[in-house]
Amino acid sequence: MNPFSYTRAADAQQATNAAGSNASAKFLAGGTNLIDLMKMGVERPTQLVDVNRLPLAQIEEMPSGGGVRIGGLARNSDVAEHPLIVQRYPVLSEALLAGASPQLRNLATTGGNLLQRTRCYYFYDPAFPQCNKRQPGSGCGAINGFNRIHAILGQSEQCIATNPSDMNVALAALDAVVQVQGTNGARSIPFADFHRLPGSTPNVDTNLRADELITAVDLPAIPFATRSHYLKVRDRASYAFALVSVAAVLDVQDGRISAARIALGGVAHKPWRAQKAEAALVGQVADEKTFRAAADAELAAAKGYKHNSFKIELAKRAIVRALSTVATMA
Amino acid sequence: MLIFGNPETRRKFLKQVAGTSAALALGPRIGLFAQTRATASSAASSTATATTLPLKLKINGRDVALNVDTRTTLLDLLRETLQLTGSKKGCDHGQCGACTVLVNGRRINSCLSLAVTHDGEEVTTIEGLANGEQLHPVQTAFVEHDGFQCGYCTPGQICSAVACIKEGHVKNDDEIREWMSGNLCRCGAYPNIVDAIKEAAAKGA
Numbered sequence: 324m325n326p327f328s329y330t331r332a333a334d335a336q337q338a339t340n341a342a343g344s345n346a347s348a349k350f351l352a353g354g355t356n357l358i359d360l361m362k363m364g365v366e367r368p369t370q371l372v373d374v375n376r377l378p379l380a381q382i383e384e385m386p387s388g389g390g391v392r393i394g395g396l397a398r399n400s401d402v403a404e405h406p407l408i409v410q411r412y413p414v415l416s417e418a419l420l421a422g423a424s425p426q427l428r429n430l431a432t433t434g435g436n437l438l439q440r441t442r443c444y445y446f447y448d449p450a451f452p453q454c455n456k457r458q459p460g461s462g463c464g465a466i467n468g469f470n471r472i473h474a475i476l477g478q479s480e481q482c483i484a485t486n487p488s489d490m491n492v493a494l495a496a497l498d499a500v501v502q503v504q505g506t507n508g509a510r511s512i513p514f515a516d517f518h519r520l521p522g523s524t525p526n527v528d529t530n531l532r533a534d535e536l537i538t539a540v541d542l543p544a545i546p547f548a549t550r551s552h553y554l555k556v557r558d559r560a561s562y563a564f565a566l567v568s569v570a571a572v573l574d575v576q577d578g579r580i581s582a583a584r585i586a587l588g589g590v591a592h593k594p595w596r597a598q599k600a601e602a603a604l605v606g607q608v609a610d611e612k613t614f615r616a617a618a619d620a621e622l623a624a625a626k627g628y629k630h631n632s633f634k635i636e637l638a639k640r641a642i643v644r645a646l647s648t649v650a651t652m653a
Numbered sequence: 654m655l656i657f658g659n660p661e662t663r664r665k666f667l668k669q670v671a672g673t674s675a676a677l678a679l680g681p682r683i684g685l686f687a688q689t690r691a692t693a694s695s696a697a698s699s700t701a702t703a704t705t706l707p708l709k710l711k712i713n714g715r716d717v718a719l720n721v722d723t724r725t726t727l728l729d730l731l732r733e734t735l736q737l738t739g740s741k742k743g744c745d746h747g748q749c750g751a752c753t754v755l756v757n758g759r760r761i762n763s764c765l766s767l768a769v770t771h772d773g774e775e776v777t778t779i780e781g782l783a784n785g786e787q788l789h790p791v792q793t794a795f796v797e798h799d800g801f802q803c804g805y806c807t808p809g810q811i812c813s814a815v816a817c818i819k820e821g822h823v824k825n826d827d828e829i830r831e832w833m834s835g836n837l838c839r840c841g842a843y844p845n846i847v848d849a850i851k852e853a854a855a856k857g858a
Binding site for chain 2: 324326327328329331351353354355358359362371373375400423424425426427429430560561562
């Protein structure tokens with residue numbers, strides 16, 4: 324691991340100032356991704372700003388509008404089991420519990436999970452010379468390599484990596500808003516604008532600036548979100564990243580879908596909001612035929628590679644299965 | 654030979670037999686190598702130098718005050734500096750759970766956590782579960798149900814199980830399996846591990 328200077332931030336201002344004055348500084352919270360990447364030599368910050376003691380771990384109802392604010396430093400395990408989340412946004416609780424392991428969830432934070440980096444083998448091991456994400460211009464080892472866990476939507480010629488987070492998929496479906504604070508003040512980033520597609524800049528995962536600290540994630544009030552579910556398909560029964568996952572929220576009135584929120588994981592560089600599927604669902608009868616048509620619409624533009632084309636059909640069936648589960652919920 | 658009965662003296666004996674170089678290799682790496690690393694890397698990157706900071710922890714009830722290289726993981730601190738070798742380095746990447754310890758009562762992977770981030774906190778390792786000669790109920794259950802073969806994952810399994818029971822995630826076999834899924838066992842002792850946890854939970858561990 325490269326040597327680094329280490330400071331503990333007493334408040335958010337101190338944290339952002341430290342990050343703002345050193346382009347190679349990184350915030351350290353749970354560290355379950357950053358420390359791993361530092362061990363691998365993928366991340367080499369010259370300064371770590373420990374933000375663990377900042378008072379940003381609250382999970383509380385927001386005063387106006389009835390949504391819920393999740394602090395940037397709230398631990399994944401605490402968010403997953405908080406009554407407000409379990410009752411009002413079960414898809415988020417399920418997504419969090421589907422991820423990692425209890426030990427990792429006890430350390431991982433909301434902010435850290437948002438910034439979790441891809442598990443692409445060519446990115447994760449610097450022994451592989453081709454990775455446009457690690458080293459712009461070096462090529463993409465995955466496109467003509469082993470690409471089983473890679474993207475089928477939104478990819479570019481430069482990068483076919485996927486976002487590995489389960490939490491992010493649920494937050495995408497819930498239209499969360501990321502609250503951040505930097506040296507230039509505070510701002511709100513709508514979830515759809517937080518993570519980026521690879522395009523020609525795969526080395527940039529998010530639209531967060533280097534000096535910005537994630538202080539909270541706000542969940543808007545969605546009364547029908549009580550009817551939601553997270554389905555994760557993976558090689559093992561537990562403790563594995565998603566091949567494909569679905570966060571589904573449905574409002575069903577008299578057998579017809581009046582509102583739908585769907586997001587996919589394991590298929591793209593960012594959590595994939597399935598807008599085409601949603602459009603194909605609204606107003607329709609909540610049955611398997613409708614669900615399949617919506618899935619077909621969303622995956623029509625999907626493109627697979629040598630080892631991951633199975634994800635296209637798998638994603639469609641996962642959408643149908645997730646929607647079927649939600650439709651029969653009380 | 655009597656000395657082999659005691660793990661501490663056994664370790665010391667092996668060090669002496671292997672010679673001085675081995676003793677250096679087995680001893681704490683921090684003081685000895687930090688200087689070398691700092692020199693080498695300051696040539697490569699002028700802004701980054703190794704940092705050593707004071708750290709206070711309560712480990713298994715005992716107050717400990719140290720100066721550590723900030724790159725030291727909690728696992729390496731426990732094993733290399735404090736000679737608490739019960740916690741194991743199975744993968745060093747948070748993927749196997751053999752390094753599971755309790756920090757402020759919560760189970761974490763000590764291999765992925767920098768020691769300095771836990772300043773002022775309480776750490777419980779496998780060495781701290783027993784009460785003198787009295788085994789912790791979870792330890793007793795693991796022995797009675799043969800919950801291990803090689804024993805390498807076992808300290809992590811037991812620490813994880815202690816927390817799992819405290820969390821209340823032991824309602825049935827499926828829940829135990831899911832909530833213990835962060836601890837891998839290459840020997841496949843899983844069925845017996847589940848039985849051990851069930852019994853310990855039932856007995857109010």
